[in-house]
Amino acid sequence: xxxxxxxxxxAYRATIEEQDDTIxxxxxxxxxxxxxxxxxxxxxxxxxxxxxxxxxxxxxxxxQQTHAAQIDQDLIALMGKGVPVYVAEEDLAKRGISLSxxxxxxxxxxxxxxxxxxxxxxxIWHW
Amino acid sequence: MSKKKTLTFCLMDAPFENAxxxxxxxxxxTAVRRGHNVNVFAYEGAVGVPFSKQSAHANKVHGFEEDxxxxxxxxxxxxxxxxxxxxxxSKVDWINCGLCVDERGMNEAVPGVRRGTPGDLxxxxxxxxxxxxxxxx
Numbered sequence: 001x002x003x004x005x006x007x008x009x010x011a012y013r014a015t016i017e018e019q020d021d022t023i024x025x026x027x028x029x030x031x032x033x034x035x036x037x038x039x040x041x042x043x044x045x046x047x048x049x050x051x052x053x054x055x056x057x058x059x060x061x062x063x064q065q066t067h068a069a070q071i072d073q074d075l076i077a078l079m080g081k082g083v084p085v086y087v088a089e090e091d092l093a094k095r096g097i098s099l100s101x102x103x104x105x106x107x108x109x110x111x112x113x114x115x116x117x118x119x120x121x122x123x124i125w126h127w
Numbered sequence: 128m129s130k131k132k133t134l135t136f137c138l139m140d141a142p143f144e145n146a147x148x149x150x151x152x153x154x155x156x157t158a159v160r161r162g163h164n165v166n167v168f169a170y171e172g173a174v175g176v177p178f179s180k181q182s183a184h185a186n187k188v189h190g191f192e193e194d195x196x197x198x199x200x201x202x203x204x205x206x207x208x209x210x211x212x213x214x215x216x217s218k219v220d221w222i223n224c225g226l227c228v229d230e231r232g233m234n235e236a237v238p239g240v241r242r243g244t245p246g247d248l249x250x251x252x253x254x255x256x257x258x259x260x261x262x263x264x
Contacts, residue, residue: 013146014143014144014145014146020188032188058149059156062207065197066197067186
């Protein structure tokens, strides 16, 4: 089966209205449909693997948000389904995010490691 | 000088695309909660924000049925803001750009939304205390 690397770079784009990151979500859905997938977080999306993040509760008039996005938990669930999650080391460093802040199981990769990831996948989908 | 202000917002972004739509509606909601009058001119994709045919769905990835998931719909946020305005004594006037509506076939909108032209934005800008354009990127 062809292996696909989903590179997620756009972050927190519509996470309130969608209650998800739409690319993390579609990765879950495609994995469920039998795809062989990996995820690489880069750019602002590296923040997705910071543990303990929580979207603020939001309300309009009397309407109250429930089930707000929990993207760190969604990534943990994704890894639980057998999807490796990689995060770009340089982009973490640029944002001052230390390795101790990351969810367990995520793998950091440097630039050379990203090249290896690209070489080891049949399809590269940059979202 | 009256503390009640009239604020005009011009929105451009379609719903479900980015955080600017949510942020804009939060600003409008806050203004209404504080009793101010708000005008909203929805231009381009923003005419889809109050589109009444938006519908919620289940989220099988998370294992929730539709009635459990409480999926947000911006059209409901608009209605909630309008309903709340009645309680706070403020007024929300929402105009969808008519040509933008026609282009997108989005004629159905929640109650309280009406059709207009860029001239309405000009009139509002001339009569409001301030106008905030929230453009698309």
